Amino acid sequence: MSGRSTKDWQTADAAHYLHPFTDFKSLAAKGSRIITRADGVYIYDNDGNQILDGMSGLWCVNLGYGRQELIDAATAQMHELPFYNSFFQCAHPPAIRLAELLSEITQPQLNHAFFTGSGSEANDTVIRMVRHYWTVLGQPQRKIIISRINAYHGSTVGAASLGGMAAQHGQGGLPIPGVEHIPQPYYFEHDGNLSEHEFGIECARELERRIESVGPDNVAAFIAEPVQGAGGVIVPPDSYWPEIQRICDRHGILLVVDEVICGFGRLGAWFGADHYGVKPDLMPMAKGMSSGYLPIGGVMVSDRVAEGLAEGGEFFHGFTYSGHPTCAAVAVKAIEILRDEKIVERVHDDVAPYLAARWATLAEHPIVGEARTRGLVGAIELVADKGTKARFQPKGKAGEIARDLAVKNGVVMRHVNESLIIAPPLVISRAQIDELVDKASKTLDQTHAALRG
Numbered sequence: 001m002s003g004r005s006t007k008d009w010q011t012a013d014a015a016h017y018l019h020p021f022t023d024f025k026s027l028a029a030k031g032s033r034i035i036t037r038a039d040g041v042y043i044y045d046n047d048g049n050q051i052l053d054g055m056s057g058l059w060c061v062n063l064g065y066g067r068q069e070l071i072d073a074a075t076a077q078m079h080e081l082p083f084y085n086s087f088f089q090c091a092h093p094p095a096i097r098l099a100e101l102l103s104e105i106t107q108p109q110l111n112h113a114f115f116t117g118s119g120s121e122a123n124d125t126v127i128r129m130v131r132h133y134w135t136v137l138g139q140p141q142r143k144i145i146i147s148r149i150n151a152y153h154g155s156t157v158g159a160a161s162l163g164g165m166a167a168q169h170g171q172g173g174l175p176i177p178g179v180e181h182i183p184q185p186y187y188f189e190h191d192g193n194l195s196e197h198e199f200g201i202e203c204a205r206e207l208e209r210r211i212e213s214v215g216p217d218n219v220a221a222f223i224a225e226p227v228q229g230a231g232g233v234i235v236p237p238d239s240y241w242p243e244i245q246r247i248c249d250r251h252g253i254l255l256v257v258d259e260v261i262c263g264f265g266r267l268g269a270w271f272g273a274d275h276y277g278v279k280p281d282l283m284p285m286a287k288g289m290s291s292g293y294l295p296i297g298g299v300m301v302s303d304r305v306a307e308g309l310a311e312g313g314e315f316f317h318g319f320t321y322s323g324h325p326t327c328a329a330v331a332v333k334a335i336e337i338l339r340d341e342k343i344v345e346r347v348h349d350d351v352a353p354y355l356a357a358r359w360a361t362l363a364e365h366p367i368v369g370e371a372r373t374r375g376l377v378g379a380i381e382l383v384a385d386k387g388t389k390a391r392f393q394p395k396g397k398a399g400e401i402a403r404d405l406a407v408k409n410g411v412v413m414r415h416v417n418e419s420l421i422i423a424p425p426l427v428i429s430r431a432q433i434d435e436l437v438d439k440a441s442k443t444l445d446q447t448h449a450a451l452r453g
């Protein structure tokens with residue numbers, strides 16, 4: 001669907017289309033970037049410019065664009081059964097097969113899948129499920145879910161409440177009651193003198209302190225992303241997750257690992273929980289589940305929680321599109337491709353180490369305070385002074401300048417305040433990583449020049 005001029009699309013867009021997470025007025029003044037097609041790791045705008053998609057769409061097109069098998073899976077399923085529900089004692093093969101396949105690729109305790117249409121719905125499901133679970137077990141007072149400042153868990157009322165984004169909480173009367181937020185394990189911004197190891201332990205102990213302050217018997221669960229994505233690709237110290245696991249075990253609270261970004265190979269393991277060696281009771285997921293080709297999400301549920309829920313009668317929760325057959329058929333195919341083409345192993349053994357080595361060279365740049373990766377996510381911290389880590393002012397400006405220059409240079413990177421972040425498709429080649437890093441380097445030079453004025 002093309003054939004109109006960019007200006008024409010932009011005018012219609014500004015007049016009628018309310019975009020997510022957008023300042024409507026400033027977008028209308030600027031005009032949006034009209035993307036019309038994509039192939040492999042590249043997107044193309046309406047004027048034919050080729051741009052390397054360093055963000056996999058929105059952390060989701062892990063297999064790259066134009067995979068014929070995914071298109072064929074959707075087409076075949078649409079012919080056979082485009083939609084049917086899973087309410088009222090019904091089921092259909094794609095959703096059953098997807099639940100079965102997810103049980104195979106996730107940890108042994110995770111054998112039950114609840115499907116949703118998105119990651120936000122998956123996290124709303126988590127809230128309702130964990131609170132209901134504890135009620136069924138005779139502990140209805142266990143309602144509190146502990147999350148983290150600057151976490152992102154989605155944009156519905158429940159998911160945004162779980163998230164720790166002050167900007168989201170500032171609109172619409174959030175968070176809902178019973179959600180607590182503890183500090184994030186963001187070592188680059190640590191201004192004390194703890195080692196990275198000590199800092200990881202210290203951040204995890206914040207969970208223990210909060211559990212104790214709200215009363216251990218009132219806590220239902222702790223939720224966290226393995227690596228914080230939208231918050232700025234914040235990679236916790238390696239000491240963090242084992243300590244979190246110990247604390248959850250000690251207090252018997254449920255551990256919810258939000259795999260919406262880290263799941264399906266992004267960290268070089270099937271799931272972030274596998275990468276960090278933790279054992280979730282619930283695992284919300286979406287995005288890479290269908291490689292972003294169709295909207296689908298879900299929650300993998302442990303035997304412990306599923307058995308509890310089974311004692312509770314009807315669980316009054318679900319969505320029209322829970323287990324949507326066409327989305328499920330595409331998800332099954334996307335997972336089969338990851339498995340059969342050994343893409344997760346390739347990320348672990350080859351692509352992630354290569355990216356890590358190339359990305360690390362950016363740390364030498366005069367305006368870079370840190371260049372980090374974990375698997376196929378990465379971040380660059382922009383600083384005005386490498387020694388003191390002082391940031392450019394006003395906050396966010398340097399990131400925005402760099403992000404806009406990156407696109408002009410033919411690469412999509414996202415900025416979060418003063419960091420530039422990437423999450424390229426898992427199928428990216430070494431040559432394309434070189435292209436990504438070269439364009440990022442050029443962007444840093446230009447950003448430096450622009451900031452010097």
Ligand code: PXG
Pocket residue numbers: 058117118119120121123152153154155225229230258259260261286287297414
């Ligand atoms: N959990 C995590 C960890 C996420 O990253 C969600 C839940 C919500 O998923 P849905 O499918 O409801 O969007 C997400 C989504 C960004 C950005 O700017 C990140 C997300 C969504 C939109 C923008 O980095 N992550």
